[in-house]
Amino acid sequence: MNTANRPRRKVYVAAGYNTVSMGTGRKEFSPKKPRPGLEDYIQQAGRGVLGQIGGAKNVDEGVIGNFMAARFNSQGNLAALIPAIDPGLQYKPCTRTEGACCSGALALMSAVKSVLAETAETVLAVGVEVQNTVKAVYGADILATAGWSRERKAGHAYFFPGKFSDRAGAYFQKHGRERTRKAMARWYRNAIENARLCPTAQEHHNTAKDLEALAMAEPNPKSFVEHLNFYDCSKVSDGACAAAVLSEEGLRRAGIPKSEAVEIVAWGQVEADLTRAPEDPTRLETTRQAVEQALKAAGVATDRLRTVEAHDCFTIAGLMAVEAIGLAKPGEGPDFVLAGETSRGGRVPVNTTGGLIGWGHPTGATGVHQAVTLWEQLTGKAGDCQLEPDAKRPYGLSINMGGDDKTVVAILYRKGG
């Protein structure tokens, strides 16, 4: 058993808050009208948490996950936007984390480690990204910095869709295209159907009828990539998510009963060499390592997972994550999804508020959003998205991935108390 990935002291997550994931698809979104900025999102999410934990006086430390505000918003020094949430946070220690799309989970891990180090009882963890400041064609440049810069020149105009298109192509070749393509379409349908239940989701207003048929659209490599269509991709999103990471003492101070919090049971935090291509493009090896570490450290098998928050930046990444978790053998992820096992009524519902494709993917916020969703699900606060609790399957697992399976954090939760 790997004790390094298990807390020596109880650590909880509670008081989650998500802003709307704003972008195309939301009725109120208009690219031509002025929109809230980075600090507005941070403040809304931060204040949403402070309101649930008795205010800023109960916060010992702040941490903010963000990928590339330096380019999306010409803003650096993001830790200094935490005191802008509330005057009570002025002069408290704050940190910013960056690990591309895994920045949010790195913020959570930073918070967890502060609580474990006993330098804080309560940490306010925020994740944020505001990406609609630039057109998608320029946003692709910014997001490409999650890859190795030396690969940019030879890379696709839409760099990451290009990377995962290549992975999809390799997967099609190894395991067959038709079945995989259908499973990708089903993944999209599940994402949208779940997002429709969640008022903050970017696809909440989606009313398209035959989602699977829509998602079977042939990719157009002339204007996009070879093996993915637009439905296979998460959208461009603005949003922030926040939660409190607390010790038992932190919970007591905040007046939150353990039953209203989730406990972090274990985690896997894994980094792979940015300069090396994946050995097998049909598998997410780093993700597999992270999940394995978390599950091993907790001594928990996959049959005890009630729900999973997977990093489906692309539908194909969702299918590969199912295999990396061990829910299906390599090459059998599509069958698992097509059998309905990841759907709301299936064995392990995945991404119950829509995931990156349905809820949205404000890159730096995603890891925190996953924690908030699992907190809601495991404590019965998920509203229309709520799953029936199952005593035999008390765990929730989140996987947040930065870049092409490079920076990965998997966190295992269960209801506190």
Added chain:
Amino acid sequence: MDYAQRLENVAVLGAAGKMGSGIVLLVAVEMADLGLKPENKGKKYVLHAVDVSHAALSGLMKYMREQARKTAEKRIVALRAVYADRPDLVENRDIIEQYVCDVLDVIRPVTVLEAACEANVIFEAVSEDVELKARLLTRVAADNPRRPWVFTNTSSVPIEEIDAKARLGGRIMGFHFYNPPAVQKLVELIRGRTTLPEVAEFAQALTKSLRKTVVPSSDTAGFIGNGHFMRDLLHAIAEAERLSREMPFVEAVYAVNRVSQDFLVRPMGIFQLADYVGLDVCQCILRVMDPRLPGQNLRSPLIDRLLGLGVRGGQNHDGSQKDGFLRYERGKPAGVYDPEGKRYVPISEFQATADAKLGPLPEPALAWKAAVRHPAREKVLADFFGKLETLRTPGAELARRYGARSREIGLGLVRDGVAAKAEDVNTVLLTGFFHAYGPINDYFSEKVAR
């Protein structure tokens, strides 16, 4: 001289105008793309953008910068391959900036007409005035030893006539872009009797490369597009004048405009379209057509009168609509001009009365946008016009007469050999005028027109 060599030196006359600027954009992009091909490395592609005012040319260059950027953004996937040998261009942003520079680098904005004498190909897009066209082309192309090929963007003047007046010896062809040229897919190609075959071949190659929908028209004043539009407009004016014996003039104009849009499922009413084109442009076109097509009475005293009163239509520089037959608020008709009172009467003052007189639309109503997007477009249109046929209201009656007249005009264009076939007439109206259905259809029978 092959296609790429011929495009090494081009001139556009009237480059800063509505049509000219679109032509500059399309051709400059085509030239920049040629210049970026490995086999053309080292060759210099030059487009002389000739116009009369420096201010207008500044506006042209601003438009070009914006449009070249949009073009690059849209074509980024292909452009990354084009610039693959440039290690300094890494991000999409770098490549887009470079492409904008490469396109702008082709263009030489000038006010001196003689710059066009260097060109192998001259696009002419000045106003619809035969004498002006002939005068300019004589100066730059008639005795030019380079023997440049001329493509005139006329929408009405017979090519053979310009050829004779400018002494071009068949080095000319009609190349009628629709407005705006960069967006509109349709090009009417008009080959005069004297047009040299190699000139026609080049025009075909260029339209293919620009991915345009080509419809050939015979060299008859007005061609297919204005051949239909002008007669359609004159029918509308005649109907409005007839109605104005029973109702105020402004109501009659409103009624015909509404019928031609809502009852006929067109993108805009006929008087709004005339305003969009500009009443001055309509007058010019009619003045070209009328004497060349005798016995058809292709003139409008009403348009002449309105222009005399300073009512012109057309667009402002920002693309917004100027007032003409109608007054516009945020792009939508809000008033109708009364030439007696010399003022615009707000539509709200008479709309309810006029609508009541016209009677209801067939149920369910079919908006143009819904029709063009409908997967079973022909069926919904047939249903709509089938119901229209059964309505005994003044609105339905006007619409039936209108649809039948439009059909008759279309058939006339085929009968007179202006269009080679009915499909060509329909393509022009569907593509160039964004109609939901062609004028030659089964929705309106001829007996109604009679």
